[in-house]
Amino acid sequence: MKRLTARKTRLLTPLAVALTALAVLTAASSASAQSADDALKLDSSLFPLAPQLLPDGYPNGAGDSPLTLDPWIRTRDNQVLIEIYAQPGRLQEAIAATTRWGSEVTDAHAPADLFAAWVPVPILLILNDEPSIKAIAATPIIYPEVIGEGYNQINAPAWAAAGYNGAGVKVAVVDSGFQGYQNLLGSELPQSVTINGTFFGDASRGINGNTDHGVYVAQSMYDIAPGAQYYFVNPGTVTGFLNAVDYLISQNVRVANMSLVWFGHYGDGSDVISQKVQQARDAGITWVNSAGNHAMLHWRGTWRDADNDGIMEFSGSDETNNFNMASGGVTLMLRWNDAHTAPGNDFQVCLSQSTGQLDCSVD
Numbered sequence: 001m002k003r004l005t006a007r008k009t010r011l012l013t014p015l016a017v018a019l020t021a022l023a024v025l026t027a028a029s030s031a032s033a034q035s036a037d038d039a040l041k042l043d044s045s046l047f048p049l050a051p052q053l054l055p056d057g058y059p060n061g062a063g064d065s066p067l068t069l070d071p072w073i074r075t076r077d078n079q080v081l082i083e084i085y086a087q088p089g090r091l092q093e094a095i096a097a098t099t100r101w102g103s104e105v106t107d108a109h110a111p112a113d114l115f116a117a118w119v120p121v122p123i124l125l126i127l128n129d130e131p132s133i134k135a136i137a138a139t140p141i142i143y144p145e146v147i148g149e150g151y152n153q154i155n156a157p158a159w160a161a162a163g164y165n166g167a168g169v170k171v172a173v174v175d176s177g178f179q180g181y182q183n184l185l186g187s188e189l190p191q192s193v194t195i196n197g198t199f200f201g202d203a204s205r206g207i208n209g210n211t212d213h214g215v216y217v218a219q220s221m222y223d224i225a226p227g228a229q230y231y232f233v234n235p236g237t238v239t240g241f242l243n244a245v246d247y248l249i250s251q252n253v254r255v256a257n258m259s260l261v262w263f264g265h266y267g268d269g270s271d272v273i274s275q276k277v278q279q280a281r282d283a284g285i286t287w288v289n290s291a292g293n294h295a296m297l298h299w300r301g302t303w304r305d306a307d308n309d310g311i312m313e314f315s316g317s318d319e320t321n322n323f324n325m326a327s328g329g330v331t332l333m334l335r336w337n338d339a340h341t342a343p344g345n346d347f348q349v350c351l352s353q354s355t356g357q358l359d360c361s362v363d
Helices: 031-036 044-049 091-099 123-128 156-161 213-224 238-250 272-282
Strands: 002-010 016-021 079-086 104-109 114-120 133-138 142-144 170-174 194-196 229-233 255-258 260-262 286-289 298-302 321-323 332-336 346-353 358-360
Touching (some): 091 123, 123 133, 156 213, 170 213, 170 238, 213 229, 332 346
Parallel strands (some): 170 229, 170 255, 194 229, 255 286
Antiparallel strands (some): 002 321, 002 346, 016 298, 079 114, 079 133, 104 114
């Protein structure tokens, strides 16, 4: 049995706190901590690769577990795939500073001053001090959603009988990977599809990505619209997603389905992912996204600490939220209402095991 607790360092304003299983453990810095660490550009999820950058006071002992690298962070041969936000108008300067040390840029998106790159781990310390770089982030968690067999439930047979089969419409499947799609061409998939696997962030994987999830999504869509022309793209980074949407717009795609969830973003529509989807809609693309798959895997509510001990009460006086953890571990995300650029609150989420071990998040 695992017990989940949320505790505060400082509370300035009332806020809603959301805890979601299957997301990464994150927390915003307090205003005081932020001003003290102006030069810190590295996302906290990358601290295990550069512990020298840990600011004073970060929990790394004294009851908390040592820092370990989250399994979803993509690494290879002492390199890590990261996304770098350049200072406004300094994208090329930041790219040059990164590639100078043997890094491989996989994708760049000039309008967002953003690029993705495989970087030697020791170079993270150098990039943290690079003036042209604004922030360094790990690639996001992109989680495939459950696929439903909804052909009859959405009354698709009636539409098919009326002659609506998607003919003349370009349809895109945006997913994490399409492993094995070739084996289904001409049977459970169209005779041919247009693929673009350049957005994943790893040329060796290409359109295969890291899953066959996209194949199952495409099969469901093909059942409903067998006459459509299909495009497969599999962005593996935020940079890749932005460029993938630009590609779909350039190809005059009219329908895009993305059965994925991107954890670690604001959740209020102001992040670059949401803004790019809006751009796709403005360009005439009907964008369909999965929703609701994690309805039973999260807690949401208003901060309450009646006994003033710095630990939130989930319900009544209960300061824990118990759950059974399946084998293989669990990843958690803590997100709250606050200013994105200058947060005024500092929170941690802690996982307490039946053995007494306490693991708390790092800002």
